[in-house]
Each structure stands twice: as structure tokens, then as C-alpha cells.
Amino acid sequence: MASVSINQVTKQFGAVSVIRGANLHVEDGELVVFVGPSGCGKSTLLRMIAGLEDISSGDIHIGDTMVNDIEPGDRGVAMVFQSYALYPHMSVQQNMSFGLRMNGNEKADTERRVQTAAKVLQLKPLLARLPKQLSGGQRQRVAIGRAIVREPQVFLFDEPLSNLDAELRVQMRVEIARLHKELQATMIYVTHDQTEAMTLADRIVVLRDGLIEQVGSPLELYHNPANAFVAGFIGSPRINFFTGVATEYAEGHQLVQLSGRGSAVAKVATTEALPSGTLIKVGVRPEHFEIGGACGFPIKVDVVEQLGSVSYLYADTTSEYPLIVARQDDGDHRSDELTISIRAGKALLFGADGNRLR
Template sequence: MAELTLRAVRKSYGTVDIIHGVDLDIADGEFVVFVGPSGCGKSTLLRMIAGLEDITSGEISIGGRVVNDVEAAERGIAMVFQTYALYPHMTVRENLSFGLRMNGNPRADTDRRVARAAEILRIDALMDRRPKALSGGQRQRVAIGRAIVREPEVFLFDEPLSNLDAELRVQMRVEISRLHSELGTTMIYVTHDQTEAMTLADRIVVLRAGRVEQVGRPLELYGNPTNQFVAGFIGSPRMNFLAAETIGTIGGGTRFRLVNQGGAVIVLPLDRPPAPGEAAVIGIRPEHVAPAGAGDCDLPLTLDVAEHLGSTSYLYANTQAGEPVVVQAAASDGARAGERIAVSIPAAQALAFDAQGERLR
């Protein structure tokens, strides 16, 4: 078990910077998820921690030891790959024990570790099969098993569930969560799926274009994002963003006019209000949009598409100026396309961002 520290870690290929200086402290036993859109550098960062990619500058330490120049094999980490990367010509048992056998680990200890991993992952029945005779979910279990037998200080997962179907993904998510609580090892998990991030992580690191946008506990990111990118990335369906213009202050609040809403005005309590006339963006999550009259700023909308999921309904609507707004409503099968509906934004749940996407507080 080990804590992990990144200090000003950078990566560039020639003149192209991929990772722009990442600072991060990961506590012993913590489950940290790197999340971000494709190409944000999250996998590269993980591979740099693993030692499969060199770092251009900065410092990575694992368990208090700087590992910049330590070979991947000696870093005390184990990695689970997106494509499983199983040895195709070996049985499950051989896959699990290969690394230990190659390093002259005593036979009895190897057998014990393999048996334990098989038990944890419930793959005992598959031990003599080859990877090609396994389903995707089983292969991923074997890949995780191979990581477990190494008894690493840090587990690294590189999008391990993205090749699985939706149902299996949910199931494996639960298993990985259970694995973490059983082993208590530090785990770093890369995904582009914010649901995985929200459900698995102790802490989430949101990355965009090689920069850390925000680090925090899942609900902290959900409730208190530092910028519009994080606000939009965390949460599904994503947060609604409405173009606004600062009008001025009134009492302790700042008045914003929603420019695409025909003059609707919302007042948000901000400590540092922007200057009147400045452009802004008001964010409200679909689940926070209230029925007309129940909030602080009523909006008339035209319904485009309604998705009725049974327990809840998502209404995809547009303002008069064509700005899309998604509303999560209690189960109702009343709403039909083309219908006019009225909703309201509760000021307490709304967030304000400046024109650059930074949060206004």
C-alpha cells in the first residue's frame, strides 16, 4: 500500500504538450478516478505513473520514493488494460501465474496467490480455459486477477470496462468497488464515463486538454464545480447552460437577464458580482428545474422530445430563441412533442459562470 504524489508532471511529444504540469496527492488506499473527454491525456497520465511513458519533467513518487527513473516493473504497480492484454496462448491459470513464475517466486506462494485471486474474482471454474474461450467480462476478471496476484501497492485501471456491454459494465463496476473495499489498495482508474467516475471514486480528477480542471469528491464536483466544463461534464443528462447578461445588483443578489428567454430575470447571491453588461452563463441541472411557479424564474418552453423511462421522464425542450433545455420531471406520460410547457429555475440551485467559463461566486 502506498500514497502517490505528482509534482508539476509534464509530458510533451516534440513541441506538442500533452500534459501541462499536473500536481496531485493521492492518499494510501484511496480510489481516485481520472475522468475527461477523449484525448484529454488521462490515459497518458496513467501510463506515466505506470512507467510505460517517460515524463518530460516533474516528479512522480509512489510510497515516498521518487520513481521517475525506476523501471515500470519495479514501481510496485499493477495495471489492467482496456483491451485486457491477456497472453492469448496461456490458460487463465498460466496468465495469472506467469509473472510470478518468470521471477522465480516459490511455487507454493504462487499457487496460493493465484487461488486467492481466483476466489476473489470467482473465476475458479475458468482456470484451464484460454482467453479466447472467455466472454468479455470473464477476460476482464482475469486481467484484474493478474493484477491482484502481483499484490501491488497501487492498482492502475485504464478504461477497463469500455469494451463491455452496458449491463456487464454496471456489474463489473460493482465488483471493482467491492474489490477496493476488500483489498484496501490505492487504485487509480481512468474512464471517460462520468457515471463510472461518480460511482467508484473517493475522489475524481477532471482533466481537459492535459490540465487538471478540478479535484474533489464526487458530490463536491456535482454540487460545487469550479467551472463550466466540470459542471457540464459531471452529471447526466448534462447541466443546462443558458446565455445571460449581468444587469446589476439588487439587495445581496446579482441580477442576470436570460438573453434567449425573452427578458426573464434571475437573481443569484454572489460575493463578487460581475460588472453590469458583462456576458455570463447560468447553469441549472435537469433534475433541479422546478415546475412553473415553484422556482424563482419562470421559463416558457416548447417540448421537442420526451423520454419516459418509467421512474422519471426527460423532457428535451427549447426556449423561444431555440436554446435547448433538458428537464427531468417526475414520471408523467402526459407531455407530447410540440406541447408548450412552463418550468421555473430555483435560484438556490442555479450556478453562474463568466464568459470564460469560470464559476462566479
């Protein structure tokens, strides 16, 4: 396996900048997930690592080798795509071994690699089957097995689970996490699904408009986002945002009067006091509300999403961004009118430019 280094990489399509000065180092054996909204450049960046897209400027190293001008097949990478791209007339074994056979690899070594990959992916009972005889999850495992037999330095995954139904996606996330632990492989994984990113990643790379917004562990991005975009993108259900005005500062906490919420006040832990009257944005995770409180505000619950161990209460559902409150109980809160408040020190502050105020 090998590390991957991306240094000041850009990608232009005519006058359009798709990747704008990306810098990233992926450690040997690390699983890094690129995540972001559609069109942010995550798949383009992955394809540049693979050699399927040319680099406009900058350089990419795999291990100690700069690979800018090296052909994709010689970079030591294997890619798993959204489409399984299996040959329908070939068995699982033939699909997995096809690339090695076309490259003239020794027959005994090819068989060894296929058997090893089949054991890791629990495909041994399926080696004689055709793709049409497999489920979607099994087909995706065959596609991953085809990558494993190449024994690459780096695995690249481009939204490999997006064609699967919800239950299969959960199963395959577990499979890929187990595979990474077993192979100790360097993996770079692209997805638009932040739940996949949170589940799989050692580190997450959040992209927006061709820029890397933040890099960190899943919990680091969840609890300490660098800006409002990262805070809003990471976390399910999403974070709640309020506008407000800074008031007094005391004992390491900034008090914020929430706009349009009566006398509601957020008490936010910060290192520096803000000038009174400063307009700011307050972010609150659904689990950081509590029922009642002297500085709370009333809501009317419109919809309840009951998931067993937790319920999500939705208010203001006619607005663009409904208010979401998490409750750890079994109550049926539909049509309830509640007073809620923000737990002291749990809210996040963001300036007018969207950057985090700490």
C-alpha cells in the first residue's frame, strides 16, 4: 500500500474551475472519504488520482512517485465505480480474473488472487454463477473483488453504493469497513451521502465548489465544523440555524438573543466576547434542545419521525428549513405545543461570512 499526496492541484474545463488548489495527504492504510454536494468536484479529484482526468496544474504523488504523466494502468490503483460493469456472459470467477488474464498474468497466481479475494468477500460459493444470478450487493462485491485481485497500492471508490437500496447500502458499508480493516489498505471513497462518510471514514474531506472546506475525523467535523456549510452538511438530521444578536458576555459564554423567537436566548461557549449588537448565526444540533427552560421559546409540532430509540419532532414545516428537535422517549408528540430551550454551551456560533466563531 502507499500514501497519496495532492499538492496545489487544479482542474479547468475551459474557463470553468472545477478543482481550485486542492492540498491533501492521505496516509498509508487510511480510509479517506470525499463528500460534498453534487458538482463540488469530488469525483473529478478522484479521477485525477486515477489518471482518468488530466491535471491542469499541481502534482499528485502515490507513494514516492509523482504520477502526473503516468498512465492509469501503471499507477498502482484500482477503481470501483457506481456501475458494476460486469460481463454478463462470464462467471464471477471469470469476471474477477479477466484483467489479470488479459495482462498475461500467470495462471496459478491469478487463481490464488481470485480465491483470496473470494474468501475475503465471502464469494466462494458464488464463483460459478453469472451476474444475472446475483443480488445487487453480491454484484458490487464482485466489482470490489475485481479490484482486490489487482493487488493495488490504492483503492478508489466512486459512489459504489448509490445503485443499491437502503438495506443493501447499510450491509455494504459494513462490508467495506470490514474489508478496509482486514486489508489495511489505502482507500479513497467518494460519496454524496454524509451518513456513508460518517460511517466509513478515518477522515472526511468536505468539498464545495472545487475547494476543500475542512478535513477531519467524523466526530471532529460534527462537533467542531469550521464553517456553517460544513455544520449544515455533516449530521443527520441536519443542524438547525437561527439568526441572532450578541448581547452580554460572561464566564466564557456569549449570550445571543435569537431573532423572531421572543425572549429566547442561546448561551454559547466562546473564547472572545463579541461587541453587543453583532449579527451572528447560531447552529443547534437536534439533540441539543431540551424541553422547558426560562429562556426558551414555543413551538408547535407538525410531524413526528419515530425511530424507536429516538423521535424527531418537526416544527415550522411550511418554511424552507423546518426546526428539528430530537427526543429520547416513546411519546407521541404530534400536535404538541412545547417550549424548548438550547442547552447551555452546546450551540455553535458563525459570523456573517459563515466562518466559525470560537
